[in-house]
Amino acid sequence: MSKFWSPFVRDLEPYVPGEQPKMARLVKLNTNEHPLGPSAKVIEAIRAAADERLRLYPDPDALELKDAIATYYRVKTDQVFVGNGSDEVLAHIFFGLFKQDRPLLFPDITYSFYKVYCGLYDIDYRPVPLDDDLAIDPADYSAPNGGIIFPNPNAPTGRLLPLDAIETVLAANPDSVVVVDEAYVDFGGDTAIALVDRYPNLLVTQTLSKSRALAGVRIGFAVGDAALIEGLERIKNSFNSYPLDRLAIAAGKAAFEDDDWFQRGRELVIEERETLRHALEGLGFQVLPSAANFLFCRHPDRAGADLAAALREQGIIVRHFGKPERIRDHLRITVGRPDQNRELVQALTELI
Numbered sequence: 001m002s003k004f005w006s007p008f009v010r011d012l013e014p015y016v017p018g019e020q021p022k023m024a025r026l027v028k029l030n031t032n033e034h035p036l037g038p039s040a041k042v043i044e045a046i047r048a049a050a051d052e053r054l055r056l057y058p059d060p061d062a063l064e065l066k067d068a069i070a071t072y073y074r075v076k077t078d079q080v081f082v083g084n085g086s087d088e089v090l091a092h093i094f095f096g097l098f099k100q101d102r103p104l105l106f107p108d109i110t111y112s113f114y115k116v117y118c119g120l121y122d123i124d125y126r127p128v129p130l131d132d133d134l135a136i137d138p139a140d141y142s143a144p145n146g147g148i149i150f151p152n153p154n155a156p157t158g159r160l161l162p163l164d165a166i167e168t169v170l171a172a173n174p175d176s177v178v179v180v181d182e183a184y185v186d187f188g189g190d191t192a193i194a195l196v197d198r199y200p201n202l203l204v205t206q207t208l209s210k211s212r213a214l215a216g217v218r219i220g221f222a223v224g225d226a227a228l229i230e231g232l233e234r235i236k237n238s239f240n241s242y243p244l245d246r247l248a249i250a251a252g253k254a255a256f257e258d259d260d261w262f263q264r265g266r267e268l269v270i271e272e273r274e275t276l277r278h279a280l281e282g283l284g285f286q287v288l289p290s291a292a293n294f295l296f297c298r299h300p301d302r303a304g305a306d307l308a309a310a311l312r313e314q315g316i317i318v319r320h321f322g323k324p325e326r327i328r329d330h331l332r333i334t335v336g337r338p339d340q341n342r343e344l345v346q347a348l349t350e351l352i
């Protein structure tokens, strides 16, 4: 690292994304991508947008996409913010909403980018331990705080909070913003977007990377009270006025308009998840109930690191975090295509 960087940058601990290996034949179950390719209508829309208009800047407000999201969720367009993946939306949120003299609260086992943004933006935070079943207890989120964030379902556990539990957190914290990161909500949860008109302190983020199979395009969004959204727009316009390019805007709009593809994709993932869960339990794994497109599990007789390494030797990649100690032996396994899931189970049957 060059000496020209400040000590602050030299000490930053960046997020380490899941591996994106180049090997040709791989069963890639490590980064929670959708097992299917996106809707054919999305690909058509990208093709149709790829013409001479690419010399022009895109709509800085991505209005066509915001309108499609607003229509889908029955909210107003000024309640929607869009960004280049939900990681970028979260970056704007952390930058502007959580810089307070009280700590941000989030679960001790959760999406590791939260801690990274706290480092980048110098935000004080306090991890809140999950309960004995690795679930979020809403009663634990009542201490004085400068904001609250958690994924629902949580990652990497897959465990879901029902909307009434989210309301408990919202009602207990009228003076702080509660961000519900719904990256995986379409695989089994109810969206808290239904609550935004009643709670001006609620911001819900979602992504098209998972349930709409568009991780490679980078589209995320937030829905909340228009006054909260206004601040995100201000930050965006002070940073990059055009976060979504023309192809992404076209793709996102088409994705929300093809509900048939979306529903079929969700159903496949949910069905496969339950089949895989039963198969893993049959091999002696302890598997947490999951409302996401992945399973979080451990085998009582086998170290997680060893299992992940042995699978890797056979070209099957799953995610092993190893830390903190409580999840040392857990694996997070993305639900793949039926043939990939069968290959995983076959490999595990031989290993155990």
Ligand code: PMP
Residues within 6 Å of the ligand: 084, 085, 086, 087, 088, 111, 151, 155, 181, 183, 206, 207, 208, 209, 215, 219, 220
């Ligand atoms: N939130 C959670 C909980 C996630 O797991 C992810 C995916 N790594 C994201 C947000 C970010 O997704 P994206 O930037 O692809 O929208």
